[in-house]
Amino acid sequence: MAQQTSLRNNLQLGIYRVIDPFVKVLIKVGLTPNAVTLIGFILNIGVAAVFIWGAEEGTRDNLNEVGWAGALILFAGLFDMLDGQVARLGNMKSVFGALFDSVLDRYSELIMFLGICYYLVANHYFLSSIFAFIALIGSMMVSYVRARAEGLGVEIKGGLMQRPERVVTIGLFALICGIASTYMGGDYKLYVPGIKYHVFETMSIFTFPITVLAVLTNLTAFRRLMDAKKALDEAENQA
Ligand SMILES: O=P(O)(O)OC[C@H](O)CO
Numbered sequence: 001m002a003q004q005t006s007l008r009n010n011l012q013l014g015i016y017r018v019i020d021p022f023v024k025v026l027i028k029v030g031l032t033p034n035a036v037t038l039i040g041f042i043l044n045i046g047v048a049a050v051f052i053w054g055a056e057e058g059t060r061d062n063l064n065e066v067g068w069a070g071a072l073i074l075f076a077g078l079f080d081m082l083d084g085q086v087a088r089l090g091n092m093k094s095v096f097g098a099l100f101d102s103v104l105d106r107y108s109e110l111i112m113f114l115g116i117c118y119y120l121v122a123n124h125y126f127l128s129s130i131f132a133f134i135a136l137i138g139s140m141m142v143s144y145v146r147a148r149a150e151g152l153g154v155e156i157k158g159g160l161m162q163r164p165e166r167v168v169t170i171g172l173f174a175l176i177c178g179i180a181s182t183y184m185g186g187d188y189k190l191y192v193p194g195i196k197y198h199v200f201e202t203m204s205i206f207t208f209p210i211t212v213l214a215v216l217t218n219l220t221a222f223r224r225l226m227d228a229k230k231a232l233d234e235a236e237n238q239a
Pocket residue numbers: 101102103105139142143146161162163164
């Protein structure tokens with residue numbers, strides 16, 4: 001766990017080193033942290049729009065829109081980091097900024113999943129759309145447990161599927177799925193002798209990680225709940 005945290009911190013510091021010159025440009029042109037947060041949110045509306053457009057205009061043998069949505073998810077995710085850095089380096093931290101960031105993060109995630117579920121339902125991946133919805137439930141609960149625990153006076157942050165991990169998982173696999181579909185076709189299906197239904201199709205590159213997310217996000221929420229219980233019990237016993 002400590003190892004996972006330090007790996008995560010080192011990775012974060014590495015990313016900051018790369019984005020800091022860009023952050024300084026944003027500060028110079030006068031962008032506030034809240035404006036950067038808003039841009040990230042608008043990009044996530046764009047993500048949903050790409051999925052919905054793909055659902056309406058695309059076909060099951062062409063998953064290009066999934067790939068484009070994935071790229072946009074990763075790009076929008078960058079703004080999650082940029083707003084915090086603009087606030088820190090530009091000396092513009094504010095309590096409202098922290099609330100605005102958290103609220104728009106939740107809206108961004110909900111809207112992104114709206115697009116994903118729309119796409120999956122429209123393309124008759126009904127079971128996968130249910131898993132996407134369960135992943136959405138888990139994602140919201142990961143954040144909610146943290147926020148509620150903070151309201152009760154304890155800081156609970158950890159877990160495997162924190163927001164950056166969720167964004168990277170969904171964005172990266174959507175992107176890979178879109179790229180793979182241009183080479184193997186969007187309607188490729190793998191059959192195994194003796195099994196009536198296909199065990200893999202191109203879309204699985206996107207839907208399988210979502211199914212894993214459905215499990216891991218809820219486990220992360222449960223783990224945060226247990227961590228919060230421990231911290232709150234300790235605080236209560238000390239009082
Ligand atoms: O990892 P989470 O779900 O607690 O998300 C962190 C938030 O985006 C901060 O609001």
